[in-house]
């Protein structure tokens with residue numbers, strides 16, 4: 654179910670896109686994606702309203718479909734929410750969980766994110782669990798503590814070892830949508846810490862979840878970020894809304910050592 658590629662390039666459209674803009678963007682991405690080596694996997698996460706349309710457009714291509722959230726319960730009286738089995742029914746493969754915008758705007762807790770991840774795994778979806786420190790936590794020297802706590806609270810037992818796999822996206826909150834990408838050195842040391850914290854939490858060094866970096870990634874810095882040994886891909890927001898930028902980032906993955 655999950656990609657085995659060496660670089661996972663995930664585009665999170667957030668709350669953007671209409672049927673017309675999606676048709677244009679996906680058409681351009683599919684044109685460019687054909688030239689990418691199989692070691693680069695593309696995932697597009699449109700808003701719920703476009704999942705069906707985008708899913709139909711990418712059918713039969715190398716591009717996979719992702720959603721931006723799900724509810725932990727499989728069905729019921731939860732107005733406005735979408736359950737994991739509903740996503741699986743639409744052909745969705747990945748689901749972003751615990752994005753900092755949802756933690757901030759919907760007060761999502763690590764326990765809720767963990768329950769959502771378990772629900773997603775139960776129907777074969779690959780969760781992309783987001784973690785990241787705020788600027789205040791970073792300035793106080795608490796970034797690693799915060800990341801370890803998020804891993805302990807939000808990552809289910811056995812995460813990554815399931816046939817659906819598992820992905821962790823490290824997104825420093827201060828780097829999201831700010832144009833301020835974390836430095837290569839910061840990403841290197843922080844993802845090394847995340848890997849250690851995952852191994853300690855999961856009690857194994859084998860089949861650990863893939864680790865992505867997210868936060869103002871552009872085609873300019875993608876190759877450098879993707880050449881870091883503990884980084885398996887990137888989670889891209891703003892730059893995923895332009896085919897040139899998104900494909901430029903994917904090209905950076907194609908050029909980085911696998």
Ligand SMILES: O=C[C@H](O)COP(=O)(O)O
Pocket residue numbers: 665752824828829830831832867868869870888889890891892
């Ligand atoms: O999900 C994507 C991240 O929040 C990064 O967004 P950004 O690339 O616009 O900074």
